[in-house]
Structures are given as C-alpha cells and as structure tokens.
Amino acid sequence: MIIVLDRRSTELRASVDGGELEPVGDLAAFVARFERDRPRWVWDDTSWWYPQLLAARVRVDRCFDLRLCHSILRLSELTAGSQLATAPIGPWDRPALEPRPRDDALFELDDADAEPLPDPVAEFQAQRAAVAASSEPGRIDRLLAVESAGALIAAEMQYAGLPWRAREHDEILTRILGPRPRAGERPARLAAVLERVRAAIDVPDLNPDSPVELLKHLRNAGLAVASTSQWELADIEHPVIEPLLEYKKLARLLSANGWTWLETWVADGRFRPDYVPGGVVTGRWATSGGGALQLPKQIRGAVVADPGWSLVVADAAQLEPRILAALAGDRAMMTAGAAGDLYAGIVASGTVETRDQAKVGMLGAMYGGTTGESGRILPRLARAYPRAIGLVEEAARAGERGEKVTTRLGRSSPPPSEAWREAQADASGESATEAATKRARSQARSWGRFTRNFVVQGSAAEWALCWMASIRARLRELADGAWFTDSAHLVFFLHDEIVVHCPAGQAESVAAAVRESAEEAGRLLFGSWPERFPVTVAIVDNYGQAK
Template identity: 55%
Template sequence: MLRGVAEVRVLLVRRPGGTVEARELDDGGTVTRVPAGELPALVRERETAHPRWVWDDTTRWYPGLLAAGLRVERCTDLRLGHALLRRSPRVDQATLTGPDTAGWDALEPVGAADPALFDLDDPADRLDPAAEQERQRAALGTVDQRARLGLLLAAESAGALVAAEMTHAGMPWRADVHDRLLTDLLGPRPAAGRRPEGLEQVLTAVRQAFGAPALNPDSPTELLPCLRAAGLEVTDTRSWTLEQLDHPGITPLLQYKKLARLLQANGWAWLDTWVAEGRFRPTWLPGGVVTGRWASAGGGALSAPVQVRPAAVADDGWRFVVADVAQLEPRVLAGMSRDTAMAEAARAADLYQAMVDTGAVASRSDAKLGMLGAMYGGTRGESGRMVDRLTRRYPQAFGLVEEAARAGERGEVVQTLLGRGSPLPTGSWAAPAAESDDDRPDPRERDQHRRAWGRFTRNFVVQGTGAEWALCWLAVLRNRLWQTGPAGQVTDRPHLVFFLHDEVVVHTPEHLADDVADAVRAAATEAGRLLFGSFPVDFPLDVSVVRSWADAG
C-alpha cells in the first residue's frame, strides 16, 4: 500500500455469458461489467490507482493478464488465504463457515499452460468470492497478533504472483547444451524404449561383477536377491545403503543408479516436454507443502540436478544473479526464539563456525550435528550429546523446538511465527482413549507414533518460519526488481526466474546486474525486519553474477 493512501480493493468475479464483474469493495460497491476479452484493458486502467485485486485464485486470473502484457502490483488470493486460515490455531473457525466452505476447502489451482479465463465446469464458479472475502476479513479481525497473520496472508498472495510470473517468463534453457550434456554422460540419444549406449556399458559391468547376465538394476525385486546372493546382507537398495558395502560391483551399480536417475528425471523426454522456445516453464505451487514451502507440478523444478544446470544460460546481453542464504533455518530459529546468544553467532557468514569460535562446541561438524539434531529430532547418540551441550549455550532457541516437539507428542497443533498451523495428527494414537482393550493401540507403537509426530512438529515451526522469511524476501524483491531498469513488461526488466526454498535466480540485463545484486541483499534485510523487527539476526547471502547457472558460487 502506498504510504498515506487508503488501499483500494477490487474484486473480480466471472459471470455467465463470458463477462467479468469488477466490484469496488471500498468505494460504495461500484460495479463494472465487461466482456472477458476486455478485462486486460480494465486492469491496465485501474492499475494506475495501485489497487489490490481480490480474486478466487491467482492461477485462474493472472496467467491470462500476463499473456496480455500486464503486471499487477498486488492481490488477495482467496484460495490460498482460505487454506491458511483454516489451519491457523489463532482463527475462530466459525467465522469462516459458510454454505460454500467445503468448496473452498477442496478448490485446487489450475495449470498455467492454458490461460483461458472461462473453463467449462470450473468448481471455482460455484463459489462466492465476495462472501469468502468478508469471512476471511472477519476471521482475521478476531485474531490476537493480527499483524503477523495479516503479513503472512499478504506474503502468500504475493508469492502467487511471483509464481505466475516465473512460469510466464520461464528459465532460459539451452536445449542444445542440455542434449550435449546428456550425450557426454549417457551416450547418443537412443531409440524409444532402449537404454542409451553409455548406460548399457555400465549395466554390462554391473551384471559381470555380480555374475547375473539378465539382472535389471531398475527393479528392486531383482536387485535385492542378487545382492544377497553375493553375500551382501542388505534390507533395501537405496544408494546410501549401497555406499556402505564392499564389493567390486557396488561402484558400477552406484554409477548406473545415478545415470538412470538423471535419464528418468532430466533426460531427453524431460527436455522434449518442459523446454520450449528456449525456456523451462514449470508450474510453481506456493504453499504446496504443509510447512508453507513451495512445490512444483511437473518438471522437477525443485530438484534441478547440478549435471544439467550448465544448460541454464542467460540470454545474450543478460546475466543471472543467483543468491542463496546461508543456514536459513538456524538463523530463523534464533530470531523467532529471541535467543540473543544464537543471534550473535548468526551475525557471522558461517553460523556453525561462529558457534565454535565462541566456545559452544569443539568443531564445526559438532555445531551442525547439534543444530540438525535439535531441528529434526536427532536427540540420541553423538547428535544427542551435541544437542545437550548447545542447549546450555542457547536455551531459548533449543527450548522452543523442544516445546514444539512436546506439543506434537500430545497431539496439539503448533504454529509458525506468523501463524501457519500444523496439521492435526491422525491415527489411533492421537484419538481419545478407547473404552475397549481391543481398540487401544499397543503402548510401544503409540509411543513411536508420538515421538515421530513430535519430530515433525519441532521441525515444522522452524521450516515453516523459514518459508515465511523466504516469502517476504520474494515479495520485497519482486517489487524492487520492477522499479529497476527500463519500462516495459515483466520480461523486459530484471525478473525472477527460479526459486528453491532459500535460493533465487534473477534474469537481468547485464548492465543492471550490480543493482539487482544490491536489491537482492536489501530484500533479504527487509524480510528479516518484517519478521523479527529490531531483533538483531542477520541473513547473509552468497550472491553471484553469472552467464550460466552452473557457474554460481
């Protein structure tokens, strides 16, 4: 919202007959109806007043506007807001109840491949966005610490805009470079249904080493008996299990699994499906994970392996600015717990080494082991000893995750700093005590489930708050990038093209790369201030300006 200017909210609703209704929510309820084809012109005219567009779901509105050359400054995504409020323990759920609540609960995003505004039998058209908007505002009005939850709602909607813009712009991707990488690693592209030559050669070595000429390593039901017949006592065929074994066939087997995984996840079929006109365009799903982290629908955007990153090459005259934050979750834990001693360690670029330098632990590996143990529930053995030692040095931080774990074990909902709630546990261990002995779960089994859920909730509060910091980083950065560079559409200016939990990639004209790097750092600082106020916790970034994503530090 512009400083000193009242926010203008405009609700967009699809109506029968291919029309769109634009309703002013803060100015007497003025309604404008236009044919769907004239919506871009209406949005272009209204955008000069910096409104907040209110709509059922960003994936149903924004791709079409982007395709028409428009960029909107802000929105309220009712689908994402509904999901967030429904799980927040701060919200009185009665305020969200209406005749179409079940429909909002079930509403799913749509794919970005078809930006058509009016799909046949869209379930969103059976919902009342005006009523839902009022319910959400009423729900927020009943919440303690309303500003925090309001910030999360705004950031979630901003993330939806970022996601649509990244899909629209696409990550620059050189199909010829990708093909060459695959050929170098796997051999020439094979005929359909056949393995590449390089993979066949490794497979021959595996079969010879195990004396199994017909072995198919892709089948665990074939591979596991083969390993046992070779005298290897294993219970699964996962790579980390195989790495512990001593046998001449293990090295080629691990190589085969690595190459086969590359072929399946990012091989020629992936290239044909997901790269077009020099761009990789996955569909991003903000809030796709219960912690608030993003997911992606197809394309494996959140697991792009290093082997294929050389194919991500900036356009001529452009560069990538790649930035990632070091040790995000421990820094977030320091901020949300207000642990001044841990925040002091977080002032260093390497938080783990700072713990060593202050005498908390003897080595960097000890610091990392203890932090991971605290956040993921590794409280036994060497990890447990490190947790105990670090708890004495950082009692507020370690006490926070321990309290979240105990709450989870009791079957309670925990929440992130801004108010995203964890899901309720399921299963007999979390249900009220059964009256019949036959219905009562085994105590040992119940305790195992309780501890497992406690490990989930202890990580939920930290990972979820880390996702909130990243959302704020994206939202602030998106607006800073829009103010950098020449006028034009999203893709004419510096713009986000990739996001992975704690890493962003910006595609920018080369002469603006330094300005973009400054904007990325400033946005990270602002995100920390939005979440933690004046509490002194730092989020240092590793920033690279590169032509290829693979060259980032």
Template identity: 60%
Template structure:
C-alpha cells in the same frame, strides 16, 4: 481499496469495487478481456489490491495482455491459512462446514502418520471440482461472501497484524509464481543435449539404455555373477545382492554406500545416471523446454509448512549435471543468491536466543558456534543443529545436543516445546500464524487405544512411536514454516525493488525473434527461479550490480518484517554469472 474480479458464464469479467470492510462501493461492471486489461493498467497505479479466487487461473490472462499487478489477495490460498490457523480458530470461517473453497486433497484431509512425508503433504495442488466455475476460473456465486468472511476472521483474530502480513506474502508469492512460469527460466536445449551425451552417451530409442548405462549394467551383472539381473528392477537387484552375500534389506543408495564390494561403485553410478535420464533426460527436455525456456508450474503453499511445490517438471530438483544448460540471454546475466544457514537463523530469531544470533553475526553460523567453544568442528555444529531442528537423539547428533542446549537454551527449549505439543496432538504455529494440521483419525485412535484398560505392550509401543514421529514433525514445522515466510517476504521485496529499478519500455509487446512475447520480461530484470532459500534473477548485464544490491538488501528487509529489530543476520551468497553452473 479492493477490486473483486470474478467471471461470468458469458466469458466476461465482473469487477466490483469494495471498501476496506469488503462492502461494495458502487462500481460493478462486466468487462471483456481487453476492457479488463485496460482497467488493470489504469487502476493498478492506485493503491488497489485485486481480489480473485485463484491467481494461477486469472493472472496469466493479465500477463498475456502485457500487464502486471502490484498486489492481490488470493482467496483460495488465504482460505487455507485462515481455515487452519490457531489465531482464527474461533472465527465463523474456521468453523463453517466444508465448502468448495476447501477442496482438500487426500493428503490434506487425512495427514500421514509420521515421517518425512509429513513435510510433503500437498495442500496446493487440488483442483476445484468445476461446479459453478466459469472461463475466468472464479467462483462467482460466493467470492464476495468468502472475501468478507476472510476479512472478518482477520479483524477478530488475536493477532491480525501477523496474519495480514502472511496473507499479503502468500498472495504476492502467487503473483511471482505466475510471472516466473510465464517468463520462463532460460534453458539451452543444445547444451542440455551435449551434457546428457557426455554423461550417458549418444541418445538411443525410447526403452533402450544409453551406452554408459549399458556398460555399467554389464559391470553390475559381472560383479554379481548374475548375467540376467536387471539393475532397473529393485526386487531383482535385491535378490541378486543377497545371493552375492551382501545381506541388504533395500537397494537405497545410503544403505549400499555402507558396503564394501566391487559392485557398489558401478551400481551407485548406474543409479545416479538412471535418475538423470528419467528425471531430466531427452524426453523431459522435449516436454518442458519451449523456445529455450523452462516453464514449470509452481504451487505456492503446496507443502503443509508453506513451502512451494511444483506440478510436473521437477523445478525444485535440478541436478548439477544439467545446470550448465541454464544460460542467460546474450547481453543478460543471472544474479544467483541463496541464504546461508537460513533455518538455524530463523530458529535463533523465533526463540529470541541472542547467544545463537550473535554466533552468526557477520560470519558463518556454524563457524561461529565453533568459535564460541560449543563444539570442535563445523561439521559437529551442523549435525547438532540439524538434530535440534529435526529431533535426532542418537549417534553423533545425540551426543552433541546437550552441549548445544547449554549454550543456546532458548532455541532448544522452543523446539522441545513444539515437539511436546505435537506428541500431545496439539497444533503449533509459525511466526506469522500458519498452523500445523492435527494428526489424522488413525493416530488419534491409536493414542486412545494405548491409554485404555487392557492395552497391549504393542499398542503402547505403537502409540509412543507415532507420538514421537508427530513431535518431530511439529518440532521442525515452526522452523521450516517460518523460513518459508521469510523467503516469501524476501521475494516480495526483490520484486518491489526490481520494479522500481527499471520501468518497462513503452513497446513491451515487441516479440523477440523465435520466442513468444513475454511483455516487459523481455526488457526488465525479473525473477526466474526459486528454491526454498535460493533465487535467480535474469537481468540485463548492465543492471546486474544494482540487482545484486536489491537482492541483498531485500534479505535484511525480510528479516525486519518478521522479527523487527531483533539482532539476527540473514547473509547471502550472491553472485553474477552467465550460467547457473558457475553459481556454486
């Protein structure tokens, strides 16, 4: 059973009960916010899936009303998947003219030519244009028609089971993202301040350098023999380095690390501390930490592969220097878990390479590859595997890849096939059916120009380079995207297990002194952080062992959802700590 939730210009919610085909069954009411919340509490105990335009807009209303829902269908997120999936390529939805539901960003509309930016294409950050919107954030004119079109696309696709699981996982991921933002990650501003002071020196006025950075700047100037160089200015710094005879093309850390000169050590240290100040310094702390909680805005499906992104706050890049500020509440603990060698294990399962799966059974996968005699060291195993998944063909990775291919032919054949598809401009798809975008019109034009009579050597070289770059993208798309699907299923299973573990207390509206009320998140274990293959659950200390069991068992359940009984392990490092700094 579905309940479609839209809004109206009067500020009320419109709710319509729908059958499995999306047809109205009679219930069609307009409710005030309190009435809507009462309906959620009453009906969510049924087997019902709430359908709405955008979880990020409507679900916070539910959470602020001290309610939750078990499952939903996010029309915006599901539209993106169904619009672009190869499984639904023949559907009416996939071939319809662009509409407000597409709302593409520039990156989504015209993918970059190649390179690491391919994996950062932002598909989830686009805002609607506001036309036809109401206070509830719905699209009342066409939400029902859109939902019916999505159901039809699923029913008529070549593998509806895979897509149904993907859409359910994507939608529950949106619920989890909203819940994590609402609950917040415990964060102690006083500790953060002390950590910054220890690293940078006492706080100074905006626009001034803290003492540690000023000391390093003085050393950099002295070592370069340039009393005026500004280490915060890459052009100035590049000129000074070259005047000192270092002959560098950029000021990137990886290039500086190759050099032997007295300035390198203070310069690298300066860059690291400068990043800390800019990304997570005092201004960041005052902007993002509210009542000892960090509330980042997660963007499910925000990256083209299905990985999450964030809008502001940098939640996906919390440096080790400040993790000591992430401290559980008194009487509570963190359960911190991350999946070991997730992407290589996903590759083994995707390709049904039983030899690779066996290498990681009950042990570190890279150590298992060494034990199998494929390579000599764990470092070799890791670099070879990264080469297989990202297309590195030179250096140590290129030397080791043939050995990996002989040992695990099915896995390497899968990535090679995906790379060749990308080089042709074809799409590839993840385990559950999320498909890669096609390269943009500039890429297509360059490929066509290189095959025309009279094409120059430069034309052909550019086309080959771009084709290889796109092939590297599709090579990893299937692995990274399928790993993102596993992570969504993992979190969904964790959420379900936590809900079963601890029913909320009756009085979930009681505020904790000094903090905004967070409903049942005040009393029950809940997810507070997610980063690709890592989660943090904030839990009453007495339930920590039970939570750790749930998190661990959820990893196995996610593997079975995606790969059935294929014998691949998804082991976790799972620890119970009071501070995030103690997790690793």
C-alpha cells in the same frame, strides 16, 4: 482500493470498494485501467486469472489469493475461533477450484457436473472478519499478503521462463551418460556401469530399475539390506556398492532431466515449470510438473543468460538455523552466526570440535535426528543454545500431544489424523496391548518430528516469501515503466535461493537490491531483532558457475 473479481458466470464481473458486481467487459483492459491506482485485486485463484493478464501484457502489483488465504486462515491458531475456521468443509477447502482457462472455452468448466464456484465477495468478507477478530491481526495479515505476492511471482516466473540452452543440455547429458541412445536402450555409460553391477553379484540379466528384483538379488549375494536406498547401501562394503550407487545416480539424471525431459519442458529457449505456491503444508512451494525444485547441479550449466544479459544468483546462508535462533531469541546462537558462517561460529564457541559436527547436530535438532552422531552432539548444543534447542524440543512435545504449532507469521500445522488419535486413545486404555502402546508411541514421535521442523521450515518459507516480494518491488523500480521481462526479473526460486535474469548493465544494482531485500525480509518477520540473514550473491553467465 479493493476490487473483487468474480467468474461465476459467463460474463466476468467486479465489485469496486464494496459496490455491486458489475460486468467488466474486456478483462485485460479493465485491469490495466484500474491498475494505475494500485488497487488490491481479490480473486479466487491467481493461477487462473493472472496468466491470461500476463499474456495480454498486463501486470498487477498486489492481490489477495482467496484460495491460498483461506487455507491459512482455516488452520491458523490465530483465527481458530472465527466463523471461517469453524465452518463445515466447503468448496474453498478444495486444493484447486477449477482448471485453468482453455483457449477454446475460456469461461466453461471441463466437467459439466463440477461443483459451482463459490462467491468470492462473501469469502473475502469472511476472511476480513477472521483477520479482524484474530489475536494478532497484523501478523496474520502480513502472511496473507506475502502468500498472495508469492502467487503473483510464481505466475510471472512461469510466464518469463528460465533461460535454457537445449544444446548445452544435450552436451552435458552426452558427457555424463554418453550419446543419446535409440528408444528402449540405455546410454553407453549407463549400460557399462550396469554390466559392472551385474558382474559383481553374478546376475547377467539383472534389472536394477526394479527395486523388488534388485533387493532380492542383493540379499542372495549376502547383503543384509532392508531397502535399496542409497543411504543404506552407502554404509555397506561390497564390490557391487560403488557401481550400483553410480548407476542409480546416472539413472536418476536420465529419468528426471534426460532427453525426454528436455523435449517436454524446454521450448523457445525457456524452461517453464508449474509452480505451486503453498503446495507443502509448511508453506514451501511445490511443482506440479517439471521438477523445478529438484534441479540438479549437473545440468545447471544449461541455464544460460541471453546475449547481453546476466544471471544474478543468490542464496540465504544457513537460513533455517538462523530462523531458529531468531524465533527463540537465542542471543548466543545469533552471536555464533554474526561473523557469517554459523557452523564455524559454533565451533569457535567451543561447543563442538568440527564444522561437520555443528551442522549434523543442528540439522538433527531441527529435523528430529536424535540418534547416532547428531544424538551425541545434541546435548552439547542444548547446553550452549538452550533457548533455540528448547524451542524445537517443545514443538516436538506439542506434536506428540497432538497439538498444533505455529510459524512466525501465523501458519499453523494441520492436526494429526483421526487414525493417529484413535491409536493414541487405544494405547491409553486399560486393555491396551504392548503392541498398541509401542505403535502409538512410534506414531507420536513421528508426528513430533513433523511439528519440530514445521515451525522452523514454515517460518523460513515466510522469510523467503518476504524476500522475493521485496525483490520484486525493487526490480519494478529498476524497470522504470518497462515491461517486466524487458528488464531485470525473477526467473527461478528454490526454497532459499533465487535467480534474476537481467541486462548486464543492471547486474550490480540487482545484486544490491537482493541484499537489501534480505535485510527487509528479516525486519518484516522479526522487527529490530539483531539476527542477520546474509545472502551469497553471484553474477554469472550460467547457473552452473554460481556453485
């Protein structure tokens, strides 16, 4: 059963299995009544519809998020010839269709001049036509399904929240930074480290939080630096470096996850960030608030399970290089990872001498680090694993030519900008200057680094979506009809890592479900291909214990 929901008027309407749009009355009651038949709900934006259903304690099993699916179909090489992909830019191409509903004006737009909402029935028909005409409809349809499942998971995780102890967070900050200072002052330890920085370069009034001022005084002190990034500073020997790097680390903690963050984002014992599924062009998630995807290890001890509950923390081991091996069908690289630690397996094969070399070289291959240590190791990896290294090299060359690359399930990279193409055209003309040629070559290499990584990172994001969707389904079975937050449920996701909050008695069953879901995710992407995607699972009381 397919039910399309429409919110273009003050009265919500629905089309059931292609029928006429009819008023739904009370939305939660309407959805709850039909959900017993496990329909596929079709709506414009999960982040608008689903939170209000969850607030009414109504959960849905499946949906199609038209906004997310449109973005995929618009760019995918698998649907490039469809009417949807070739149509002029329209309202479905906006990052978001409309603000989320407000309690005081549920169906009104905040902006009276906003563009009218588009027709979800017509859009769904256009998307189905694009999939049907695709060169590989099953492949792209699977991507649309798991992308939409991810949107449901994001809304459910925000609703449930990540268990968070404000008292423990405050104790962590106090231990690392010193007691909370008065407004306008720095914590004691941060202030002490700052005095060491100032003394090392003899600038008593230095403001290290101003990159321009800091860079000027570092140069005055004789340091040949082009920026104040920690990566550049770490390679310099000078008395100011150690305290300066320490200051930057502490200041980052204070600004990103200090007391102000705690008061803003943690309420009623829960952290509820705004997840943005598909917020990165590769398909990775982003956040529009709370910084959940950059949660530092220093404060994870504040993530504490409720009394009588546990946290099941799992992460996929070396996910991206394993995805690369499977994408390329590189059996030698799969064999290296078969024992568990892929990098150790590369060392055991005799390709490199140390695990660090294996890791640096592989990351260089996937992210375009072709100079320095990774550049020296890359030829050895290419000889040992020609199919894997050849795949990312070809993806890089495609990007340098301005072509698209595509992930395992069908997400394609965006084209380079018109400015990029103009620069390439200028460099190929008869009157091209040396400067124009150099600039175009640099831009081409940069875009090649993007496409090199896109195909791997995007496919890894698809694996993670399949993993979470499978976990969600298995946890639903464990709930046995209970409301999902009363049983085991997902509460956190970070690229290749998940956290499930569950009653302690369910923890072992959850751990098994997480492992089984990882195996299923591999099958969904690669069928019976022999590459394994092992996950490390820990059952803990607080998130900090898992690492």
